[in-house]
Every structure is written in C-alpha cells, then in structure tokens.
C-alpha cells in the first residue's frame with residue numbers, strides 16, 4: 001500500500017485520503033495508492049459509499065508536472081479515473097483548496113462532487129501548453145455542455161465552488177468541516193438510494209453547428225503562437241462528435257503531441273521559473289523580514305499612481321506625495337479614473353473603488369511620511385531631483401523604514417549614498433502600466449541589507465507581482481538588454497531596413513509589438529532623455545545621435561502626439577508607416593554617407609535577438625542576475641516575451657549557443673563593436689556544447 005494515499009472507514013463510509021504535500025499532485029505513488037485504496041473500499045463490506053479527499057491544503061491540484069518528460073510509470077491517470085468511474089459503489093469527491101487539472105479529472109470520474117465554499121475547480125492545463133489529458137475534455141462537455149467546457153478548458157481559469165455548482169460540476173457546496181459535510185452528503189445519497197452517475201454515459205448537449213470554428217476565430221488573436229488552445233478545441237469537438245472511448249483516444253493523441261511540443265516544454269519551464277525566482281541564492285527563506293503595514297509613494301505621475309494602486313489593491317494604506325497641489329490632484333484623478341474604468345468593466349464593485357481610494361492618502365508634506373514602513377520614489381529620472389528627494393526622506397523617515405527608488409536607469413548605489421542609511425535603500429523597478437504589469441525588478445545595491453532585500457521580495461508577492469532580485473548596473477537586467485536591442489533595431493534601419501520590417505520580424509517571433517511600436521507606446525522622449533542624460537554624464541560611452549533624436553526634437557514623441565516612428569490616427573493605436581519619417585531616415589543616411597542595402601528578415605532576427613542573448617550572458621557573468629531563469633522571468637513578465645518560447649535564454653538554448661556564438665563573433669569581427677564582443681560565458685558554454693540550462 002502506498003503511504004501517500006490511505007483508506008479508512010468512517011462509520012459506514014470508506015474514506016480515501018490523499019496526503020502528498022504540498023498540493024497532493026497525482027504522482028506515480030498517488031495514482032497507485034488511489035487504485036489500491038479504491039479496490040480496498042470496494043471490497044470493504046461495511047463501506048456503503050466511498051469519499052475521496054485531499055489532506056492538507058487541497059484536493060489534488062493536478063498531475064505531477066515534475067514527471068512530464070520522464071519515462072511514464074503506471075498506472076496511467078486515465079486508467080485510474082476509469083477504474084473510479086467503473087465503481088459499483090457510489091464515489092463522492094470531497095473538494096477543498098484547488099481541484100485543478102488531473103485533480104478535477106479525478107473528481108469527474110466520481111459519481112458526485114461536494115465542495116467547500118472556498119474551493120476552486122478548473123482545468124488549467126492550457127497554461128502549461130497542454131490539454132486535460134485524463135478525460136477532462138470528454139467528461140466536462142458531457143456535464144456542462146460544449147460551450148461552457150470550452151470556456152473552462154481553453155481559458156484555463158479556475159471557477160469558484162458556487163459557480164461550479166450553478167453549472168453542475170459540483171453537486172453540493174458545504175461550509176464548515178469538509179469531511180463531515182461529505183460524509184453527511186454520502187449518507188444522504190445512500191439513504192435516498194441515489195443512482196450511480198457515470199459522466200461517460202451522459203449525452204453531450206448538441207450546440208451551434210459553427211461553435212468550434214467560431215471559437216477558434218474568437219481566440220486567434222489573443223492566442224497567437226500558442227498551440228494548446230487550438231488542440232483543446234479539437235479535443236472538445238471530439239467529445240461532441242465521437243463516442244466516449246474514441247473521444248478519449250483522440251484526447252490522448254492530442255495530449256501526447258502537446259507533451260513533447262517545444263511550446264509546452266517552454267511553458268512548463270516558465271511555471272517553475274516563476275516560483276524559483278522567489279528563492280534567491282544566498283537569501284535563505286528564514287532571513288528576517290521587516291513588517292510593511294503602510295507605504296508612501298513620491299510622485300503621482302505615470303508610475304507613482306500605478307504603484308500606489310498596487311498597495312491599495314492589496315489593502316495596504318499608502319500616502320502619495322507631490323510638491324505641487326495641481327500635480328497631486330491630477331495624479332489622484334487618474335487613479336480614480338482607472339478604478340472607475342475597472343468598475344465599469346465589472347471587475348470590481350463601486351464599493352471596492354471607494355475602499356481603495358480611501359486607502360490612498362494624498363499629501364504635499366514630507367513630514368506626513370514620518371510613520372510609514374516603506375517609501376517608493378517615482379519622480380523625474382534625474383539624479384539631482386532624486387538627490388533632493390532622498391535627502392528629505394533621510395530626514396523625515398523613521399529608523400528602519402525602507403527607502404526604495406523606481407529609477408529605471410540611475411545608479412541605486414549613488415542614490416543610497418544621499419542618505420545616512422544606505423542599507424535601507426533598494427531599487428523597486430516597476431514596469432508600466434505599474435498597476436498591470438506583473439514584473440517587479442528589485443534592485444539590490446552594494447549596501448542593501450539582506451533583511452531589506454528579503455522584505456521587498458516578499459512584498460512583491462503580497463502586492464501581486466513576480467519579484468526578481470537583481471544587481472546594480474545601467475538599466476538593470478531588463479532595460480539593459482532592451483536598450484541593446486533597441487539600438488540594434490535603429491542600426492538596422494540606418495543600414496537599410498525600414499521600421500515596419502523590423503517590427504514585423506519581432507512581432508512574428510511572438511512579441512506583442514516590435515521595437516519601434518514599443519518606443520512609440522512608451523514615448524520616444526523616454527529613451528531620448530536617457531540618452532541625453534548619458535551624453536551629459538558619460539559622453540565617451542553615450543550613443544551617437546541618430547534619426548530618432550531628430551524625431552523627438554521635431555515633437556514626434558509617439559502615440560501621445562499621434563506621431564512617432566509611425567503615424568497614428570486619432571483613437572487608433574495601429575502604427576502606420578510615415579513618409580515623413582522615411583524622409584528623415586533617408587536624410588540621416590545621406591548625411592552619414594550610408595549606402596542603404598536590402599536586409600533580410602533572418603538578419604533582423606539574429607541581430608535583434610542575439611545581441612540580447614549576448615548581453616544576458618554578460619549580465620550572468622557579472623552576477624547582476626543570479627540565474628538564467630531570473631533573466632527569462634524578467635523578459636516574460638516585463639516585456640511580453642512569448643511564454644511559449646520560455647524566455648530569451650531558454651529560446652537561445654533552442655537555437656543552439658554555438659550558432660549564436662558563431663554569429664556574435666562574426667559580427668564582432670566585422671564591426672569591432674564592444675557590444676558585440678562575445679560574452680565569456682557564451683563562448684564557454686558554446687565551446688562545451690552546453691546551453692544556459694544544461
């Protein structure tokens with residue numbers, strides 16, 4: 001008998017308990033135990049019905065993802081579930097926590113399902129690049145109809161117990177003690193002589209003939225590049241069109257295809273990487289942390305407002321400071337408008353809008369910040385302004401308060417030096433829009449204490465972000481790599497490519513938009529100001545002037561002025577190539593004696609991507625990022641790098657580091673450019689035939 005699943009008798013009901021922390025994943029031992037305990041229960045004459053329940057925090061939350069890609073070990077989950085569905089005693093699933101994926105599939109193999117009010121159920125396999133491969137795509141449509149099943153399987157989002165009850169996935173919702181509720185329900189079924197109820201024997205509700213083609217069309221844009229959502233649709237279609245056993249076979253084939261697909265491998269990598277980033281080498285889990293019960297933001301501009309919203313959303317009171325009354329009022333009005341818009345879309349109630357607004361307290365006085373636990377500065381990207389702010393913060397903040405900066409490029413160590421407590425200073429680099437983007441690059445300065453670093457990492461999760469801890473350098477990890485790519489994109493245009501061509505190549509790789517559409521969205525003036533700051537601070541290493549500087553100086557700042565690298569029509573974000581910009585580019589080439597040439601899409605791809613890979617390798621070498629997975633998580637959650645490619649460095653492994661190294665070396669020889677100097681780490685891995693992850 002497996003130890004992770006046990007059988008016991010509670011009066012006249014047999015209880016099968018799964019105890020495999022942390023989430024009762026359906027690993028080999030659990031599957032074997034489930035079968036053995038079912039058989040034991042069926043043989044137990046005293047058991048009139050059986051209840052399956054998860055011990056600890058949850059009903060099984062899915063197949064054991066760590067087993068994917070390893071040689072399969074029986075019994076297979078579909079067979080386990082089939083055995084449950086063949087039981088001649090009533091089997092009741094008792095659900096708490098999150099019954100996800102294979103977990104919900106086990107529950108669907110039972111005759112009835114009872115859930116705690118707080119439970120959630122779902123089939124999130126699509127998020128791992130998979131589909132429910134243990135009958136979920138065949139049983140759920142039989143229970144709830146094809147359209148509702150598609151929504152759950154293709155969307156992958158779990159639903160609350162009371163919603164699951166409404167559509168018939170759950171038969172009874174209970175409060176209080178789950179086991180007690182489930183036993184009472186089981187006894188009632190037995191007393192009522194309730195029939196066995198096998199989902200495989202139900203008919204699928206026939207729906208709209210065009211359901212599947214229409215569904216495919218409806219997701220085509222959002223799911224561009226993903227394979228699994230489309231396979232999910234095919235599997236549900238099989239449930240409608242084929243007898244149960246054939247549908248199961250079809251599901252299995254589609255699942256097997258996805259399991260070995262590069263997309264799913266990448267998505268599973270991201271699942272674990274997202275959890276791994278929180279475990280920072282050298283910062284053990286038991287590192288002391290500070291209590292953050294209140295916060296303050298300096299600057300109510302684009303970033304400050306969004307950052308404040310994260311705290312209010314998490315129920316943490318937050319003050320927001322500006323120097324001038326009108327700027328403060330403007331900032332607060334934008335926050336309110338954002339919340340009102342979310343309420344209009346039905347995502348929060350008007351009451352929640354007011355609750356959150358009440359947590360945000362505007363102020364014009366630094367003296368109001370004397371009691372807060374954390375301050376995040378989000379004022380202009382200018383060292384003198386930062387100096388003034390941190391000098392004030394050092395004066396007013398209580399000892400032990402964390403002083404954070406949201407700077408995107410300035411030196412956090414220098415900012416820390418403006419205070420007498422550099423150990424309390426840290427970077428918290430949010431991404432725009434700060435209330436939406438999940439990434440939070442936490443920047444550890446030379447003197448930042450372990451306690452402060454551990455606290456901001458912990459806080460990231462509390463405010464719904466994925467925090468990644470990085471070191472200090474210009475642009476940190478994300479923007480440092482981004483700036484190299486943006487400069488290369490400009491260089492490609494200098495040589496003969498046009499902006500729309502460059503954008504299309506990166507869009508086709510899976511980015512939400514190309515480099516130029518991105519700078520138009522962020523504002524062309526952002527990069528311009530950074531370049532100008534560099535030209536002032538470090539003229540020897542500053543980028544030479546190019547046609548994008550001319551654009552900004554002519555007032556083409558991007559979407560906000562309806563003209564940047566591209567033109568924009570009023571109220572429309574679609575970039576339209578601009579003849580004015582073409583003329584500026586031509587003039588730039590002429591003035592610099594550049595003979596324009598045809599540039600292939602492949603060259604654009606290699607130069608824009610390999611330069612980032614090379615920079616990523618330098619970042620690892622310098623210890624700015626601790627692991628390749630830190631870099632990958634930053635690119636996925638900060639810049640929309642396609643999840644199905646696993647991150648820039650994971651993608652690089654799929655190309656092959658030797659291929660990349662050879663090309664980087666070749667370009668370096670041709671250009672002599674320092675940026676293209678191959679990273680020692682890239683060279684080493686390529687020569688050893690390794691990847692970043694192997």
Ligand code: 3HC
Nearest residue numbers: 022025061062063064065066100101102124132133134275
């Ligand atoms: N297999 C293996 N390990 C898993 C796992 C799974 N299905 N789900 C979670 N874990 C691990 C995590 O890696 C983490 O490990 P760590 O502590 O070593 O980092 C630990 O369990 C706790 O996970 P979280 O930190 O994510 O804890 P939360 O409480 O925030 O979330 C959860 C819990 C909602 C269950 C979340 O972990 C989750 O969404 N898990 C994935 C669920 C899923 O995708 N299930 C489908 C699997 S595929 C499948 O079932 C195929 C089938 O159709 C054949």
Ligand code: NAI
Nearest residue numbers: 299300301302303322323327378379380381406407408432
């Ligand atoms: P912004 O110009 O929209 O807002 C800055 C705000 O700070 C303004 O409202 C201004 O009135 C206020 N301010 C200026 N000096 C102040 C002072 N001494 N005290 C109090 N308030 C003051 O700028 P944005 O875009 O919000 O940027 C702020 C910081 O965030 C910068 O360091 C920037 O590099 C960084 N950042 C910006 C991102 C973006 O996409 N905009 C992304 C990530 C970081």
